Amino acid sequence: MSMSIQINTDNISEAVKRINEADSILIGAGAGLSASGGLNYNDPELFKKWFPRLNQFGIRTIGEAISIYWQVNDSNRRAFWAYWANHIQKIRYDAPVLQPYMDLFDMVKNKDYFIITTNVDGQFVKAGFDQDKIFAPQGDYGLFQCDGPCSNELFDNRSLIDKMISNMNSDDFLIREEDIPRCPNCGSYLAKNLRIDHTFVEEPHMRKQKDYLDFINQSVEGKLLLIELGVGFNTPVIIRWPFEQITAEHPHAELIRINMDNSKAPEKITSKCLAFNRDIAQVITEMKNIILNKNSRSM
Secondary structure, three states, X not given: OOEEOOOOOOOXXXXXXXXXXXXXXXEEEOHHHHHHOOOOOOOXXXXXXXXXXXXXXXXXXXXXXXXXXXXXXXXXXHHHXXXXXXXXXXXXXXXXXXXXXXXXXXXXXXXXXXXXXXXOOOHHHHHOOOHHHEEOOOXXXXXXXXXXXOOOOEEEOHHHXXXXXXXXXXXXXXXOHHHOOEOOOOOOEEEEEEOXXXXXXXXXXXXXXXXXXXXXXXXXXXXXXXXXXXXXXXXOOOOHHHHHHHHHHOOOEEEEEEOOOOOOEEHHHHHHEEEEOOOHHHHHHHHXXXXXXXXXXXX
């Protein structure tokens, strides 16, 4: 595929114009959006602040810790949950709403919008977005599932997380054996509700897929603006490639792509794509300020 970068990489005014003129806005968000707000899994200083004991063990970043504690088995289960309980607590529950999400909400709250995201940190809901307008097919840090699974039931994990952390041995970074979470239905172990393998309980999340597709189909008669934020090539089949296809096939669609490392777009949609290879938080803030200033002057 021939690739090229849109020339107008810093045209904030043009991006704002497209937002204002859009009849509907489809937002696609990946890990880069949360990273731009401070939840950067490759930041050694953040890891040292949040996980000083693991840092003393020689682990340097959240991304490195995830790779170390990715698989669970009978020999590492207490250490596995010591890490993941703290990871979920800090990212899903302790982390405040991030500025890029707040600015994005201010930009589109009065528009007809829908969101598809691979992020599992709950930031969209914290920022005030309507949960009924969010399709998150990769899971949710706030939920557990049976590791079998024995059913499609999902479980709120807040109390289980609190119990593991409050009783854990901080020096050894281990939780108690009796605090390992178990399925209330079958007695097997609980697991994170993340799309890791074939055991992922996706059915409750995939109910939103119809709403997502309906939103796209109903936008055909008007102007559809797709805003893609921090989406790379980890899982391009979920957001990146479908957004390019929608932009190419929709008669009145345009794409704004903001990505510091992967802002390129296929040549066939270059004329419909405005790309920014800059920090997402900065671009969103600049766009929001223009929109709010225009709205205040028009009142």
